[in-house]
Amino acid sequence: MKLTILGCYSATPRTFTNPTSQVLEINNHIFLIDCGEGTQVALRRNKVKFSRIKHIFISHLHGDHFFGLIGLVSTFRLLGRDTPLHIYGPQGIKEAITLQLKLSNSWTDFPLHFHELTHTGPEIIFEDEKVTVQTIPLQHRVYCNGFLFREKPGERxxxxxxxxxxxxxxxxxxxxxxxxxxxxxxxxxxxxxxxxxDPRPVKSYAFCSDTRYDEAKIEQIKEVTVLYHESTFLESHKHLCAKTGHSSAIEAATIAQKANVGTLILGHYSTRYENIEIFKDEANTVFDHVEVADDGKVFEF
Amino acid sequence: MKLTILGCYSATPRTFTNPTSQVLEINNHIFLIDCGEGTQVALRRNKVKFSRIKHIFISHLHGDHFFGLIGLVSTFRLLGRDTPLHIYGPQGIKEAITLQLKLSNSWTDFPLHFHELTHTGPEIIFEDEKVTVQTIPLQHRVYCNGFLFREKPGERxxxxxxxxxxxxxxxxxxxxxxxxxxxxxxxxxxxxxxxxxDPRPVKSYAFCSDTRYDEAKIEQIKEVTVLYHESTFLESHKHLCAKTGHSSAIEAATIAQKANVGTLILGHYSTRYENIEIFKDEANTVFDHVEVADDGKVFEF
Structure with missing residues (x-):
């Protein structure tokens, strides 16, 4: 299981930091998760083969998770793609993308399948013989899902x-x-x-961005191999969490500790902070196995 | 009159090249022209103050001229902008932007004025005591306008x-x-x-991207100080011009020569070419005063 962070900062793209997007390789699948502006360039920079992306999961329709999608879809078209692309995201995603394709008179030559999400409970949205993907309902300012990627048990x-x-x-x-x-x-x-x-233990990855502190998801993500949990703020700004629908590093670590996950990866940092290592320091006061995401960083589990 | 090229390559953004966007400073105005994906980052890189941009002109709704607009508008909002923003572009631009603002539940706190263009002839779309901006109808695969920026004569x-x-x-x-x-x-x-x-001579700037070779605009852009004319292809690929609605370097130079402009700036290069200096060489066979645009390049006239 390999996770490549294309971007892990909140709000707006800047010269050297990108908004949220990541690539999960699991059991020969390449899943793209969220797609902030500039994701297609980050994919090139990280040498991810465009043609291997067949499934894109969008947590919510805030710009820093979504505005790069139309550009990526258009580039797939310009590159002559013919294999189907599946996009999973909140209701409205289809209208936003197809309207722009229509306005630019650039409908794709490849099949484009939208899977619009409306459920407020966990829902299996992808399944094959090797992997399942399930939504993790998150509490944010708009309708928002995390995603739980889980290998199916292999043979004995x-x-x-x-x-x-x-x-x-x-x-x-x-x-x-x-x-x-x-x-x-x-x-x-x-x-x-x-x-x-026994079969080798299954690996699992839970992506939780963006969300306020919410224990409801703990049961669902219990003992996942890796939890990516947003930590937009440090303790110094924890008063902003409730209002903005975000979490602090310590809140992320508390979820990780209560869910007894293998490793916690922090991300979605507010761009006000210069030094992201402090997120790890604060999270470590609650939970030991903490990593900090950063653009271009690759994690293998 | 100062022109900053934020991006001048066609089709898709890449690691080191950006799609079309440029900033024209003329008589204390800062006009943003086109807004491909990544424009907001290019603005930061080129140290253009976001708050000084009050008017954005979009030639057409192909992605490489337009997909960065929603991100820029959203960032203006996140930065707490309160001054009005005027966006000029083809019909449909308002729906595309407002739909995405609605879906992200992020309506702007500043007044956002859309000026949707539908005319097929030249039209004055902005005018104050110092400058006029007029559309230049272009022949492309979709409805497309160039823009003619012209100082008004000053005092004696x-x-x-x-x-x-x-x-x-x-x-x-x-x-x-x-x-x-x-x-x-x-x-x-x-x-x-x-x-x-006599008053000092007025300066003028004609932006013409994207267009096939078309002499109809020559009268309108006659003797402008600077003409930016797309030159997507070299002679080696000139057979692609008609089909794609683009021009070659020699075609751009022919327009410049017939319109007797001061300087021709080439841009909108196909990303198939490694060396953009060849565009200048080919254009120089027809017209002397040729410059090649490149990302980050600044021209002062």
Missing amino acids: QLVLSKVQNYDIDIAYYRSIKKGKDVVLENGEVIPNSELTL | QLVLSKVQNYDIDIAYYRSIKKGKDVVLENGEVIPNSELTL
């Missing part, structure tokens, strides 16, 4: 030495990995548990 | 030595500059022509 892991001990033919390996017992030629039954180990 | 220039010779009181200087003759105390009339020189 074959213990090769054991299987070879019993001289089991390779033709049975597939069914053993699926959990089947084996009946030897002499009628002896070898229980699956003797031949395999 | 006082020849101080002459005025002092006649011992004329300073109280009369203003009326002399406006062209009035002076009657001395002894009744003698001093004709204005003896006391003043």
Whole structure:
């Protein structure tokens, strides 16, 4: 599981910082999450192959999470894309994008599928044999979802030495990995548990930006491998959290601690701060495993 | 008259090149012309004060001229702007911007005036005591206007030595500059022509992007101080001009030569070319006074 931060600052793009966008690689999928202005340039800078992006998830329709989408869709068109693109986001996203495509007389040649979100509870919005993506309802100033990406459990892991001990033919390996017992030629039954180990633990990633402090989501994100949680403010400005619908570093860490996640990544910093390491310092007073996102940073888990 | 090129490449923004946007300073006005994605960052990089921009002119609604506008408007709002902003552009521009402001629940606190253009002939769209701005109808794949910025003639220039010779009181200087003759105390009339020189020549700037080769505009832009004319293609790709509604460097130079302009600035280069100096070489075969635009370049006239 690999996470590339294209942008992780709030509000407006600046010369050296980008608004929210990130790329999650999980089980051979490349998921683009949020798409602030300048995302297409950040994708180029971080050498993400445009053609591998098939699913884009937009948390909410504030500009710093969304204004780069129309440009990216248009560039896909100019590059001659023909594979389908799926866009998941709040109701209204389809009208905003299609209106601009219409006005520029530039309808895409590739299939463009919008999946407009309106539910206020968690909802599975993508699923295949390897991964599920579920919305995480967030509390912000406008309708807003986080996204929970979770691998599906893989097959059981074959213990090769054991299987070879019993001289089991390779033709049975597939069914053993699926959990089947084996009946030897002499009628002896070898229980699956003797031949395999549990599947490797599934990895999961919860993206939560933007949101005020809200414990309602804790149950849903319990024990995820990685939680990205916005931390717009430091303690010095925590009085702004309620009004703006954002969280402080300590609030993000409190969610991480209560949900017992593996690692917390902080981001969505207010551009008023020069030094983002202080976010980590403050979060560490509550939770140990804290990383700070920064534009261009890559996390592998 | 000062022109700052924020971006001058066609199609899509890239790591080191920006789509079309430029800032024209003329008679204390700061006019923003076109606004491709990333324009707000380019404005910061070129240290243009956001608050001085009061008028934005959009040639057409293709993304590389327009997709940065919503982000800039939103940033004005976030910066607490309260002065009015005037946006001039093709019909539809108001719906595209206001829909996105509505979806993000971020209506501006400052007055936002849209001036939607539909005329197919030249039209004066801005005028004050110092400057006029007129549309230049262009031939592109969608409805598109260039813009002609022209100073109004200033006052006549006082020849101080002459005025002092006649011992004329300073109280009369203003009326002399406006062209009035002076009657001395002894009744003698001093004709204005003896006391003043003609006003300094007015400067003018014609912005023409995007357009196929079209001589119809020549009369309108005759003898402008500076013509910016798109030159998307070199001779090697001139067969693409008609289909895409663009011009070659030689076509741009031909317009400049026939309109007898002071200086031609080339831009809107296709991103297929590595070396933009070749545009100048080709244009120079037809017209002498050629400059090549490039991102961050400043021209003073």
